[in-house]
Amino acid sequence: MEVLGKILGSIRIFFAGIWLVMRIVLEYFGIISDGNDRTTGIKDLREEYKKTNYR
Secondary structure, three states: OHHHHHHHHHHHHHHHHHHHHHHHHHHHOOOOOOOOOOOHHHHHHHHHHHHHOOO
16 A cells, blocks of 8 residues: 555656646747746847847
8 A cells, every 4th residue: 555655656746747847848938828927038038139130
């Protein structure tokens, strides 16, 4: 019974890690957004770079 609890705990941690990676990727591409909108800084930097027309 103790082994089953450890296995279920490991599986729970594994799927939590998978979910975290998926959220980071989805937030990076702007598909989803949390209240903090951490990706805004990256998008702003890209827009600034496009506006300056570096050659």
